[in-house]
Amino acid sequence: MVHGRVSRLSVHDVRFPTSLGGHGSDAMHTDPDYSAAYVVLETDAEDGLKGYGITFTLGRGTEVVVCAVNALAPHVLNKDLGDIVGDFRGFYRQLTSDGQLRWIGPEKGVVHLATAAVLNAVWDLWAKQEGKPLWKLLVDMDPRTLVSCIDFRYITDVLTEEEACEILRQSQVGKKEREEQMLAHGYPAYTTSCAWLGYPDATLKQLCSEALKDGWTRFKVKVGADLQDDIRRCRLVRNMIGPEKTLMMDANQRWDVPEAVEWMTKLAEFKPLWIEEPTSPDDILGHAAISKALAPLGIGVATGEQCHNRVIFKQLLQAKALKFLQIDSCRLGSVNENLSVLLMAKKFEIPVCPHAGGVGLCELVQHLIIFDFISVSASLQDRMCEYVDHLHEHFKYPVLIREAAYMPPKDAGYSTEMKEDSVNRHRYPDGEVWKKLLSAQGN
Numbered sequence: 001m002v003h004g005r006v007s008r009l010s011v012h013d014v015r016f017p018t019s020l021g022g023h024g025s026d027a028m029h030t031d032p033d034y035s036a037a038y039v040v041l042e043t044d045a046e047d048g049l050k051g052y053g054i055t056f057t058l059g060r061g062t063e064v065v066v067c068a069v070n071a072l073a074p075h076v077l078n079k080d081l082g083d084i085v086g087d088f089r090g091f092y093r094q095l096t097s098d099g100q101l102r103w104i105g106p107e108k109g110v111v112h113l114a115t116a117a118v119l120n121a122v123w124d125l126w127a128k129q130e131g132k133p134l135w136k137l138l139v140d141m142d143p144r145t146l147v148s149c150i151d152f153r154y155i156t157d158v159l160t161e162e163e164a165c166e167i168l169r170q171s172q173v174g175k176k177e178r179e180e181q182m183l184a185h186g187y188p189a190y191t192t193s194c195a196w197l198g199y200p201d202a203t204l205k206q207l208c209s210e211a212l213k214d215g216w217t218r219f220k221v222k223v224g225a226d227l228q229d230d231i232r233r234c235r236l237v238r239n240m241i242g243p244e245k246t247l248m249m250d251a252n253q254r255w256d257v258p259e260a261v262e263w264m265t266k267l268a269e270f271k272p273l274w275i276e277e278p279t280s281p282d283d284i285l286g287h288a289a290i291s292k293a294l295a296p297l298g299i300g301v302a303t304g305e306q307c308h309n310r311v312i313f314k315q316l317l318q319a320k321a322l323k324f325l326q327i328d329s330c331r332l333g334s335v336n337e338n339l340s341v342l343l344m345a346k347k348f349e350i351p352v353c354p355h356a357g358g359v360g361l362c363e364l365v366q367h368l369i370i371f372d373f374i375s376v377s378a379s380l381q382d383r384m385c386e387y388v389d390h391l392h393e394h395f396k397y398p399v400l401i402r403e404a405a406y407m408p409p410k411d412a413g414y415s416t417e418m419k420e421d422s423v424n425r426h427r428y429p430d431g432e433v434w435k436k437l438l439s440a441q442g443n
């Protein structure tokens with residue numbers, strides 16, 4: 001049972017110099033250093049368990065998220081864990097509705113990333129105390145308790161608590177079989193690792209042929225900076241993977257609405273399943289216009305990795321602005337808010353294909369999507385979870401990929417815990433890795 005009072009919250013600025021190798025680069029983020037604001041929660045329970053939570057950042061700015069986490073800390077410190085999870089909706093609302101802090105959000109930007117980091121740590125601790133991996137904690141929870149974690153404010157016009165409960169009740173049928181299916185075969189994944197924008201063609205070719213050997217059948221390519229480059233790179237990848245395998249494209253918000261349509265019309269010959277983030281993540285009607293224009297070409301719009309909150313997802317769904325919905329475990333307000341989006345997607349019959357990669361996103365989001373399959377969507381049709389092959393070695397419970405599928409984690413918790421040594425070495429700016437790099441740069 002859940003027990004203990006939160007006695008300490010610490011937060012670390014942890015950065016990995018991925019920009020040195022062009023890893024993670026796209027048309028808008030040309031030099032990301034995959035980073036995290038990393039939260040550790042301790043309690044007075046004397047059970048040796050701690051809660052770990054991350055939110056993903058790209059390097060500079062992580063210090064700002066760390067500040068925001070510290071600003072939220074008074075809401076968590078000295079709280080009884082049982083009281084937090086016993087009224088999780090209330091606690092979520094307390095964090096996101098702080099009468100002063102909400103002015104610098106609300107439920108968006110830095111303060112929401114900080115909320116995600118803190119709540120991810122709470123979920124990790126809860127699952128650890130229950131001795132279950134997070135996905136299993138969620139799968140075993142009765143519908144009433146699950147929905148009691150969700151703040152339905154601003155979404156009751158499309159999803160009420162009763163409807164959410166009903167969706168979960170209906171999906172009880174066949175749950176056991178789906179859990180067995182996940183344990184045996186895992187959740188299908190696609191890879192983004194081969195075709196970051198900063199990779200030269202030779203690297204792209206080599207990584208693509210390795211991925212094919214490893215059994216990958218779905219590939220995502222970064223596009224959007226230069227049309228001729230895109231045509232060359234997409235042709236290269238399509239030729240290597242053949243006509244049957246799946247290709248996705250990701251523009252990371254590079255285009256205006258008409259530009260997105262024109263550009264994608266020129267890339268249509270490579271038969272992409274989707275174009276991801278064609279324009280500003282805030283432009284709901286723009287996404288709808290692009291979706292409509294590209295539908296006759298068989299190209300769907302995917303978005304969500306920079307979608308602020310459940311309200312924007314609600315409107316994207318209402319406006320028929322997307323064909324694939326990409327939840328993010330660290331941008332939305334943790335599991336609580338993600339649950340509401342999974343349930344809305346189910347209601348609108350839109351497949352969820354989570355955003356992952358970064359540092360730790362694969363570790364976290366696998367729990368959500370496995371839960372989604374078992375307890376909400378009950379379908380694998382048009383669904384897959386992103387995978388990126390970076391930085392897993394820094395995690396205590398790294399993802400396990402088998403035959404291009406995420407195998408359900410077995411360890412208790414939310415797989416958020418990093419190795420202590422990795423954290424120490426990559427702490428910014430005084431960890432060993434950064435001390436060396438910064439002094440080499442003359443800083």
Ligand SMILES: C[C@H](O)[C@@H](O)[C@@H](O)[C@H](O)C(=O)O
Nearest residue numbers: 024025026029032192356357
């Ligand atoms: C800066 C990052 O690597 C992004 O390019 C990445 O999250 C990407 O959009 C993705 O879909 O994986």
Ligand SMILES: [Mg+2]
Nearest residue numbers: 250276277305
């Ligand atoms: Mg993307």
